[in-house]
Amino acid sequence: MGFLHEGHLSLFRKARRENDIVIGSIFVNPAQFGPHEDFSRYPRNLKRDCALLAKEKADWLFVPGPKALYPGNYQTFVDPGALARGLCGRSRPGHFRGVATVVAKLLNLALPDRAYFGQKDYQQALVIKKMIQDLHLPVKMKICPIVRDRDGLALSSRNSYLTPEERERALCLARSLNVAKRLIMKGIREKRAIRTAIRKILVPELSRIDYVEILDARDLSPVKRISGTILIALAGFVGKVRLIDNCLLNIPE
Amino acid sequence: MGFLHEGHLSLFRKARRENDIVIGSIFVNPAQFGPHEDFSRYPRNLKRDCALLAKEKADWLFVPGPKALYPGNYQTFVDPGALARGLCGRSRPGHFRGVATVVAKLLNLALPDRAYFGQKDYQQALVIKKMIQDLHLPVKMKICPIVRDRDGLALSSRNSYLTPEERERALCLARSLNVAKRLIMKGIREKRAIRTAIRKILVPELSRIDYVEILDARDLSPVKRISGTILIALAGFVGKVRLIDNCLLNIPE
Numbered sequence: 001m002g003f004l005h006e007g008h009l010s011l012f013r014k015a016r017r018e019n020d021i022v023i024g025s026i027f028v029n030p031a032q033f034g035p036h037e038d039f040s041r042y043p044r045n046l047k048r049d050c051a052l053l054a055k056e057k058a059d060w061l062f063v064p065g066p067k068a069l070y071p072g073n074y075q076t077f078v079d080p081g082a083l084a085r086g087l088c089g090r091s092r093p094g095h096f097r098g099v100a101t102v103v104a105k106l107l108n109l110a111l112p113d114r115a116y117f118g119q120k121d122y123q124q125a126l127v128i129k130k131m132i133q134d135l136h137l138p139v140k141m142k143i144c145p146i147v148r149d150r151d152g153l154a155l156s157s158r159n160s161y162l163t164p165e166e167r168e169r170a171l172c173l174a175r176s177l178n179v180a181k182r183l184i185m186k187g188i189r190e191k192r193a194i195r196t197a198i199r200k201i202l203v204p205e206l207s208r209i210d211y212v213e214i215l216d217a218r219d220l221s222p223v224k225r226i227s228g229t230i231l232i233a234l235a236g237f238v239g240k241v242r243l244i245d246n247c248l249l250n251i252p253e
Numbered sequence: 254m255g256f257l258h259e260g261h262l263s264l265f266r267k268a269r270r271e272n273d274i275v276i277g278s279i280f281v282n283p284a285q286f287g288p289h290e291d292f293s294r295y296p297r298n299l300k301r302d303c304a305l306l307a308k309e310k311a312d313w314l315f316v317p318g319p320k321a322l323y324p325g326n327y328q329t330f331v332d333p334g335a336l337a338r339g340l341c342g343r344s345r346p347g348h349f350r351g352v353a354t355v356v357a358k359l360l361n362l363a364l365p366d367r368a369y370f371g372q373k374d375y376q377q378a379l380v381i382k383k384m385i386q387d388l389h390l391p392v393k394m395k396i397c398p399i400v401r402d403r404d405g406l407a408l409s410s411r412n413s414y415l416t417p418e419e420r421e422r423a424l425c426l427a428r429s430l431n432v433a434k435r436l437i438m439k440g441i442r443e444k445r446a447i448r449t450a451i452r453k454i455l456v457p458e459l460s461r462i463d464y465v466e467i468l469d470a471r472d473l474s475p476v477k478r479i480s481g482t483i484l485i486a487l488a489g490f491v492g493k494v495r496l497i498d499n500c501l502l503n504i505p506e
Binding site for chain 2: 073074075076077078079080081082083100101104105108109111130131134135136137138219
């Protein structure tokens with residue numbers, strides 16, 4: 001999606017270490033934006049993106065225009081299933097359909113051996129992983145850790161929307177995840193207690209909470225108690241900017 | 254889908270002539286049958302199919318069980334667009350979604366250079382062609398002519414459902430296409446006149462007409478007059494057996 005930050009570059013560097021040829025794709029995908037979302041004002045800086053990827057020794061950049069991937073008579077979409085329904089899929093209907101479709105297209109065009117995605121968009125990563133498995137796409141997917149700024153804010157192209165004051169507020173997301181982790185490390189296993197602690201930190205800072213969820217990280221199904229491989233996932237609005245964050249925990253049963 | 258006839262074998266022989274390695278796939282795809290359709294009683298004869306393809310010197314046969322392609326947590330589907338909505342898509346909702354999905358899966362599993370489909374299922378062929386184009390699947394598609402029995406009946410695995418008397422009635426499909434062609438050769442260009450002539454032949458023989466359509470063969474859009482590349486497509490029931498047939502015409506403007 002371009003407007004590259006260190007999160008994207010970390011994927012790129014990992015790909016560079018593990019492969020002979022690395023292709024970067026920069027494409028703000030209209031199909032994954034809802035009608036009232038920020039497609040037209042989504043941040044773009046192609047010149048800077050190209051310079052950054054050249055510095056990382058990209059072999060190829062793929063920078064199609066929207067009409068190249070979606071010509072006038074375009075009509076085939078990849079429809080993900082249950083994994084796409086909760087979390088961001090609930091508040092952004094059609095979003096993961098657009099994501100799955102464009103990723104299928106990009107993978108088929110490049111036919112890479114490996115494709116690198118960030119854990120920051122954890123649900124997206126699972127949807128794509130399931131699509132690759134279900135449709136037998138000939139690629140191995142790698143999910144790479146979230147990259148954060150020094151203050152803990154998970155990197156996102158949308159952080160560029162934030163005023164300095166909003167940015168300060170946005171730190172509540174990472175802070176609440178840290179508090180949750182600490183409570184769990186201390187032995188607390190009730191989902192409700194953790195969610196309440198998270199909400200207590202988010203409520204004063206966010207203009208709206210979209211979700212605070214504690215789920216089975218493998219298939220995003222609900223969990224009763226905190227054990228096994230757990231995802232804590234957050235989404236909310238700082239002013240008008242929608243931000244997400246998450247963490248993965250492995251709790252011995 | 255197995256229960257192979259000379260139509261399938263003609264595809265296979267063409268593939269054999271044009272390629273070094275040929276794979277046949279036999280899979281009765283549950284995803285393309287509606288809840289009240291004939292999935293469970295669809296004709297099957299794997300032993301015979303294998304013998305036929307061995308005789309044609311198949312390099313590989315791919316014969317997965319339903320759970321191999323659709324395991325319990327299966328959830329990703331390829332959704333075709335406008336091309337899948339008319340004709341058979343109208344009377345068989347979800348059919349082309351199931352077709353597009355399984356063909357995407359089979360193509361990704363085998364990664365062939367070329368894939369061969371029959372013109373008998375013309376709408377299916379167009380839906381698949383568009384999917385290949387839209388999703389950039391790395392394969393070249395070949396659409397091969399309809400193979401008919403001596404009496405003109407287009408070959409279909411479902412012909413095995415017909416009683417001798419029904420089979421006689423089923424000839425009305427091919428006969429009506431021939432009449433239509435003759436009228437067009439004579440210079441008639443009004444769609445209505447052609448459709449009326451076709452219906453007049455079908456009505457006494459079929460238990461129900463599903464559709465008689467004259468369309469632009471490139472995108473299945475309606476045509477006003479008969480000119481350019483035209484598809485005449487028929488579907489109807491002989492007793493309880495649903496049969497389809499079609500012909501392509503190239504009429505100088």
